[in-house]
Amino acid sequence: MTTHVTIIGAGLGGLTLARVLHVNGIPSTVYEAESSPTARAQGGMLDIHDYNGQLALEAAGLMEEFRGLVLEGREATRLLDRDGTVLFEQADDGTGGRPEVQRGELRQLLLDSLPAGTVRWGHKVSGTRALGEGRHEVTFADGGSVVTGLLVGADGAWSRVRPLLSAAIPEYTGMSSVETYLFDADTRHPAAAKAVGDGALFALMPGKGLTAHREKGGTLHTYAMLARPQDWFANIDFTDPAAATARTAAEFDGWAPELTALITDTDTAPVLRPLNALPAEHRWDRVPGVTLLGDAAHLAAPNGEGANLAMLDGAELAQALAAHPDDAETALTEYERAMFPRSTEAATEGAELYEFMFGETTPHGLLDMFTGEERGD
Secondary structure, eight states: OOOEEEEESSSSSHHHHHHHHHHTOEEEEEEOOOSSTTTSSSEEEEETTTTTTTHHHHHTTTTHHTTTTTTTTTTTTTEOOTTSSSSEEOOOSSSSOOOOEHHHHHHHHHTTTTOTHHHHHHHHEEEEEEEETEEEEEEETTTEEEEEEEEEEOTTTTTTGGTTTTTOEEEEEEEEEEEESSHHHHHOOHHHHHHHSSEEEEEETEEEEEEEOOOOOGGGGEEEEEEEHHHHHTTTTTSHHHHHHHHHTTTTTTTTTHHHHHHOOOOSSSSEEEEEETTTOOOOOOOEEEOOOOOOHHHSSSSOOHHHHHHHHHHHHHHHHHTTTTTHHHHHHHHHHHHHHHHHHHHHHHHHHHHHHHHHHTHHHHHHEEEEHOOOO
C-alpha cells in the first residue's frame, strides 16, 4: 500500500492505528494538538479487556510490554452503602480479564513503539474540507495544511474530522462528575484509603455516587457523580476550589466521613467533567478517503469500554488496510461494517449500566448485577 495514512489525534486509538500500520509496513503521520507527550496529565487507570483492548495490543505486538505495566491487585472491587457498610467485595485473585494500567504509561508505550517523527506535536486542527476523489485538506491553527488521500479522525469528542461524515454533535447526558485526587492516602488519608480498598470503589445512591480507584503510589482518584442539569453546575465557581469542593460535598451530606473525605480532603482543585455522548446508533454513509475511530465515532458516557473500543478500532482499521493494500475503500467499508454495530452495542450496554448505578434501584440493582441475582417485587 503506497497511500500514506493521515491520523488526527494522538490518543490511544490513533496511536494504536499508527502502530499496527507500522507493523504491517504502512506509513502514517499522526497530528496532535498538544505541544508534547507531557503537555497535560493523561487521566487515571484503565482496565484493558481481554476481548477488545488486549486484542489490539496483540495486533500491535506489544502484549509483553503491556504486561509489564499492569498493576497487580487493582481489579479488586468494593460496593459500599452511603453509611460505609460493605455490600459487596471481590478481591483480585489474578484470574480476571481486565488488568489495570495507568493511561499515561500505556500511551507512552504506544508512542515509544513508533518510528521517530511519526507524531507531529503542536498541530491543532482548525478545519477540514473535501477536495474530491477521496482527497481531503486539513488546516492547522498555525496556518499550515496537509492534503491526504486517506484521513482518519481519532480526535475525540469534538472531532474536527467528523463533519466530513456526519452532522452529529455530542449532547449532554444529564450527568457530570467532579474529579478529585488524594495523594499518599495510606499515610495522609487512612480512613478513605481503607474505604476504597485495593482497587475500585462504588458508593451509590439514585442520581449520585462516588466512584474511586487506587492508583500508583497510594493515590486515590475519585469521581463524584451527580445527575444535575448543566445550569446547576454553571452556578458553581470552579475557579474557587474551596467553594467548589464545599458545594460538591454538600450533595453528599450525611454520607460516611471516610467517603466524603474523598471530596473534602482533595489534594487538587476539583475539576468538572460533563458527560456527553453521541447517539448510540451513530453512523454515516461511506465517504471516500475518510473515516473515524474511538470517541470521534462513538462517544459515550464513560463505561469502561471507551479506550478499549478506540484501540480495537485502530487495530482493526489498520488490519483492514493491510488486507486490502490496493483498495482502501474496501478496507474502510469492512472496518465500518464491524465497528458500527459493536459501538452501538457498547453504548446501549453502557446506558443500562448507568441505570444500574444511578437509577432508582441503586445500590441494590448494581449489587444484583455483581452477584448475578434478581430481586422479586
